[in-house]
Amino acid sequence: RELQEFIDQEQAKAKMAATVHELTDTCWKKCVTGSISSKFSRNEVSCLENCVDRFLDTSFYILNEVKQQRNQLH
Amino acid sequence: RELQEFIDQEQAKAKMAATVHELTDTCWKKCVTGSISSKFSRNEVSCLENCVDRFLDTSFYILNEVKQQRNQLH
Amino acid sequence: RELQEFIDQEQAKAKMAATVHELTDTCWKKCVTGSISSKFSRNEVSCLENCVDRFLDTSFYILNEVKQQRNQLH
Amino acid sequence: QIQVELATANAQMLINKMNEHCFEKCVTKPSTSLGSSEQACLSRCTALYAQAFDHISQKYYQRVMKEASSTPEASLEAQRL
Amino acid sequence: QIQVELATANAQMLINKMNEHCFEKCVTKPSTSLGSSEQACLSRCTALYAQAFDHISQKYYQRVMKEASSTPEASLEAQRL
Amino acid sequence: QIQVELATANAQMLINKMNEHCFEKCVTKPSTSLGSSEQACLSRCTALYAQAFDHISQKYYQRVMKEASSTPEASLEAQRL
Structure with missing residues (x-):
């Protein structure tokens, strides 16, 4: 379990x-x-x-847009 | 065998x-x-x-070109 | 051991x-x-x-630059 | 399970691509905040990218089916692109 | 077996790259069919890309050999690029 | 061990990116050797790319931390980009 946590952390670091x-x-x-x-x-x-910061803002903005469009369908 | 087929199908889907x-x-x-x-x-x-459609036409056209050039060598 | 050498060689070829x-x-x-x-x-x-050749020259030039900058820190 | 992962990876990829292309088109000079005209552009851009994606998706699967029904070999090549 | 797969992957990659670059150069406005001038351009482009690939391949392996004979370390770096 | 490999891969990636971007900017017409003005440009370009990388790295980790402290979900999304 600790090993798994260590692997997850290292993967998150590599991704960042x-x-x-x-x-x-x-x-x-x-x-x-x-x-x-x-x-x-x-x-x-x-x-x-x-x-x-503007790139990440864009990313959050687009995520929100996509969620709203999905909610309108339901 | 069925599992292998399932895996192949999923891989083909992911590729497409x-x-x-x-x-x-x-x-x-x-x-x-x-x-x-x-x-x-x-x-x-x-x-x-x-x-x-034109991109895929291009792809088939180039494949044909390459095959013809290869045949001219033999 | 021979197998390992063979694998390494094939990987180097694929990389090149x-x-x-x-x-x-x-x-x-x-x-x-x-x-x-x-x-x-x-x-x-x-x-x-x-x-x-100029791309590879650039690559060696940059490696050298980076090494020199690192040496200046020590 | 695999199919769910594929669908998620697919949605994630679509969002990444929208991010890349719409940031490029709409945020031409990154400033201290995302202005309202940049936001409006992003909304339009996201909708248009989704539209292009749907259309291209449809055209591609139509073509794959067409090639599959004429020559099995060609359809394999189309998949392999 | 591995060598055959490498050769196939290599040919596939070359064709994908030709496809990408020659579509970009020759099909500037995709229309309802591939016109004869577009096809002629694709034939020329494919031949030129293959020529550039062969030339660059030769130059690269020459350089790798040259670096390997002077400094073993540098050749490793050239491979790793 | 893993951490060392990560650090090496990171440095290698940075050098590859410098190579790509600085070759593009500084060697506009490859000639028979790397001229002194091209070398001077490469030195400046390498320094500037490293500076941009450090700055962007700092801004990114600041933002990840900020998002993590406000909404845990958003920070996951920021990581996943």
Whole structure:
């Protein structure tokens, strides 16, 4: 039982680590659109600052939409 | 034996379900190029209508090409 | 033990085969930007000629960068 | 049991894809909150993506059936895509 | 047995990639049928993709061999990419 | 043991992603060697990608914690993304 808990925890960690890579990929593509200078531009910084939270907001928003549409059917 | 058949069928179903997601991804990228209105434009509808069948036609066409090229070698 | 060696070799082969597919994907996207003629343009040929070696150079360059940054911390 | 898992994985995949494509289309410059026009866009986008998915799903299974009735070999190839 | 499966998976992957890239290049507006100019484009595209694949494959294995003969460590890294 | 493997896989993934994105940004026309301006771009790009990764990582774990403390269900959903 303790072993199972340990495995579950490690799997959850691995999943979150993978999510961070995907989020970085998504936010890099969305926010870093120009050429590469020695530091991020002000727009890029602000975009990267907000990208994770807006992506997760989007995710919760869509989950809610889908649930509501399903409830309307019943 | 019946169990094996059941597993094969479920795997085929899962594969087809995955193909539908990939096709939707491909056709969305090809056909929905503008901003999001409340419904699809006429061009978008016609593109989405035909996208699956032309993608599968392409797939059969390429398989044929590859077979012919292989036959020319023998 | 011999079986293990055989498995390792086959896995290495499969990994390299997968890398060739990824490199072709990457280099096709980078080098074949126009429409499809009956043969590659001169620019496309030169780009494809050099794409693999520059991609691998990039990979070694980045590995080195990361190692140096890590050494600066210790 | 397996069928329930398949259905759940399928719904999860659909939501992930909506998330990816609708975030790309509707949240062009992530700011300090999700604005009302971004939310409206997400609602439209989610509905349209679901519509495209249903339509494409239908077309795909029609084609698989058609190929299966003409040449059994071709249908296998269509499944394997 | 394993080697046969690898070869098949490899061919399947090549065909999937051709499908993806050549559909993208040649079928820009899917219409009610695959036109003759689209078909001609697909034939050219398939041949060019196969050519690029062969060339890149050759370059890659040359490089892996070169790195293996200079530094064993680097070759491992090249394989792991 | 598992934790070491996770950490290694994580570092490997980060390097692969840097490779992909920085090659795309910095080596726009692959030529017969990696020029000095391409190398300079790769150094900047690697540093910026690492910076973006660290920042996004931090924001993500903050959000997961925040959701976990408000609604346990939502945090599960955030993990599952």
